Amino acid sequence: MSHPEVYGYVAEGFAQVREEYAAVVAEQGGQVGSQLAAYAGGRLAVDLWAGPQVSGDTLTGVYSSTKGAATVVVALLAQEGIVEVDRPVAGYWPEFAAAGKDAITVRDVLTHRSGVIGVDGGLTAAELADDAMTARRLAGQRPYWKPGSAYGYGGFVTFAVIAEVVRRATGQSLQQMYEERVRVPYALDLYLGLPEAQEERFLPIQWWSATPEQEAAFWANVPGPHSITGIGYGLNSTPPLDQVAFANTRAVRGNGPSSAGGVGSARGLAGLYAAAVWGCNGRPSLLTPDTIGKFAMLHSTGGDLVRGKQGNYALGFQAKGLRYPFLSANAFGHDGSAGSESFADPHSGIAFGYTRRQFGFGWSYPEHDRLAAAVHHAATSD
Template identity: 80%
Template sequence: MSRTDVHGTVADGFEPVREEFAAVAAEQDGQAGAQLAAYAHGRQVVDLWAGDEAGGDTLTGVYSCTKGAATLVVALLTQEGVLDLDEPVARHWPEFAAAGKDTITLRDVLTHRSGVIGVDGGLSAAELADDAVIARRLAAQRPYWRPGSAYGYGGFVSFALVNEVIRRVTGRSLQQVYDERIRAPYGLDLYLGLPEAEEERFRPILRWTATPEQEAAFWSNVPGPNSILGIGYGLNSTPPLDQVAFANTRAVRAGGQASAGGVGSARGLAGLYAAAVWGIGGRPPLLRPDTVGEFSMLHSTGRDLVRGDQGNYALGFQAKGLRYAFLGANAFGHDGSAGSESFADPHGGIAFGYTRRRFGSGWSYPEHDRLAAAVHRAATAS
């Protein structure tokens, strides 16, 4: 297969999406592979893949796209009255009240306003594979800023806190609720805990390739390990966290660490958001319109202490209406470090999922804008 070969199908009117995806594939490493899927009002309209090791059902690490699936669990339990977003976390988890964290709510955690983004001295890769271990370490940690005074992204740890609250309230882990209530009923190829039987479909994440000049420029801008950004991304451990190796570790995939341990395909990512808002496969939507409205409402905007101008969050989800100006104001979703992207645009009727296996230069993925715009144009025209 050449690097420009594209496989899969598009619905009538979405042919330009295939053309744009082919152009993107031609610019990338043909061996690494990429996938693109989209729904329009609950009907799949795009299902494409390219690359020597890519198929429509190939699975790979989706990093923080995992947070979208985890947030959907929270939204479902909130909708049912099981969780109260404005209740202090410590009400269910008394140990968490230590070091001035007694007033932090689940809403604070979901909107990255808690100040709890890591621990002094860092968390090892083995610790970051296990939400329960992360939670135990975070319980004693003092926040890195006064809760509620600012926001900053807790890339690898934030949903371990959410998981602990869910476990204490329901007696089930976030991963168990996701699999039983969301993944299995809707047939989603997106796992928070990849079964051994599905391992043969997994393809590892690949390191980005760079010129010496690009490499030098990148490392000249890498933050100090004990900076706010360094803590948020696990660089303050010894050794610093290797993001590529993280998703390629069987323990991470098996446990489905709720912040970044998910494994899936573009079909699974797009299907997740279609199921949430419109329903798929003859099943009703997971969320009521009022729940969608609550979880897609802007909560944390302006400069993120960790990610800078790349921040902006709804409730658990990234605010995609601010990321892509052509989408509706309440578009929501989450991207992932290696270049995966996923979102729903309730106004435009779009659910979008994209994966790639090779990290981009400096974590830069300009094809996201092109592919999201192509899907939006086709959906609007049709």
């Protein structure tokens, strides 16, 4: 039996990462389509890809890994004193104060403690494709729990609130700020608003492969559309949000909504975190150690009202030191529901990026653990 081909480059000392990636690709039958990239010690040490039609330059939807890029923008604005994370959102956006939201701070939103995870009646795909439209719907919505009393992941709407704060504070959209301050200066292959000229590089996301019996068993246990989990994932719309169709819609790619509309490559994801912490492409780091410390600090841990045990958040970012025990306590990043993963570990000097074109069955991605461990081991071995 021939093994699927793996393409790309690994630096000296990272051969085991290529071997582990090749094993993952083989176990997937070579059909998923994925990319793996990692910076270590300031250099691009891993740049691999495999699967039908996929190259190192391929772009695909990265879903909530978009939140990492959006958080870098917020961290940069906080570092410059333009956005204050402990100021009420309504201090920037007065309309948000309606329905008991007057005391919710930017920090509450970034740590998923606001209770604002959707709207009664749901948001359409067209509304979710546009941060401004989503924000208008959220302005009058009452929180789904007392702000600050618990946390729950707002997968599709959280950063529409943040984007409106950025717009009110700067006069520019979060996407414009990201393009001008982050993506262009650091030449990142990660877009919050994909230009038409780059469309030919985009490959659509595909649904998972499963037997009809597996599908039926899975969907029989999906929470109801008007449950906390259903609202958090946009299932309370009519029709319920189709995650595959959403990412593959040109309006979503073109607008780049800041919760889930980013498009990029593994190089772009890894490069984002390299740029934030250490700098890359001849430019210095975007964020100071003090800013990184504040945004990497644990905020929301324990049971997530929306995701169950899958939570654990820093400020805007996911707390990757809890997700991967071999990383340091202040590792931070963000994954995406279609299977992307991305993070920085300031202690070990790693910036990691992974994309895949096909959802994992049940949104499960065990290869993340294996690939992250392989990169960490290679980067920290003598």
